[in-house]
Amino acid sequence: MSATLLLVGCGRMGGALLSGWLARGTAQRVVVVEPAGRIPGPPLAGVEVVTDAAAIPAGFTPDAVVLAVKPQTMPSVIADYARFAGTAVFLSIAAGKPIVWFEERLGPDAAIVRAMPNTPASVGRGMTVAVENARVSRAQHALCNGLLAAVGQVAWTQREPHLDAVTAVSGSGPAYVFLLAEALAHAGEAAGLPADLAAQLARATVAGAGELLQQSHESAEQLRRNVTSPKGTTEAALAVLMASDGLGPLLDRAVAAAAARSRELAG
Structure with a gap:
């Protein structure tokens, strides 16, 4: 697959997608709309950067329009791309903007995919x-799947309301993991470790455990059990973390709060 793409917005997530497409040969030609008129790094073969929709080359007909601007910016720019409805598929990664919002602005012929990626896309x-x-x-489904798969795993749902929970679990989830690393480092300091060593241990432990989870065929529950010796140190710590007021209920509340906020943003 090698497509002609229009990327609207090239911030962190847009830039991660662009890098993934180029690395995997997904894009034959890309026009990037970026108000600054440039993107970080040296010029890229097959990539043209313009400052706004009016500067898109005449006759340019993208297979997909990828909308990667911030949700609060979307209302001011979306009308500029309605001319591609009926020919291109629109792929939005803007949180909180439901499909019906795009249908109302792009018209009844618009093919629209709404997606929620997360920040590990920047490392594939x-x-x-x-x-x-x-x-x-x-064909458009396959194209969008390929565009998203260039930066990691992809799953599809037939129920758009699922994206509120998706946002709360995987969209916001990296922040929870980073907070775990912060808290683990602080706990190490409290236990008497030097700050730099505690930070190194926390970072390596979270990263290593994540990689083990990724590569293992065992469930997260089983991997946890594998580490836990009867009456050992891990069991003592888990008695605290798995208590009725421990990590599980805390994450339930956190994810519920994030999902509720996602629904609020969607209006």
């Missing part, structure tokens, strides 16, 4: 969940 280890409207063809 992202997790994205996507949902499509009825106008998306099989």
Whole structure:
């Protein structure tokens, strides 16, 4: 697959997608709309950067329009791309903007995919969940799947409301993991370790455990059991973390709060 793409916005996530497409040969030609008129790094073969929609080359007909601007910016720019409805598929990674919002602004012929990636996409280890409207063809579905798979794993759902929970679990989830690393480092300091050693241990432990989880065929529960010796140190710590007021209920509340906020942003 080698497609002609229009990327609207090239911030962290847009830039991660662009890097993934180029690395995997997914994109034949890309026009990037970026108000600064440039993207970080040296010029890239097959990539043209313009400052706004009016500067898109005449006759340019993208296979997909990838909308990677911030949700609060979307209302001011979306109308500029309505001319591609009916020919291109629109792939939005903007949180909180439902498919119906795009249909109202792009018209009844618009093929729309809404996706929620997460920040590990920047190292090719992202997790994205996507949902499509009825106008998306099989070929367009395959194209969007390939665009998202360039930066990690992809799953599809037929129920758009699932994306609120997806946002709360995987979209916001990396922040929870980073907080765990912070808290583990602070706990190490409290136990008497030098700050730099505690930080090194926490970072390596979280990263290593994540990689083991990724590569193992065993469940997270089983991997936890594998580390836990009867009446040992891990069991003593887990008695605290798995208590009725421990990590599980805390994460339940955190994910519920994030999902509720996602629904609020969608209006």
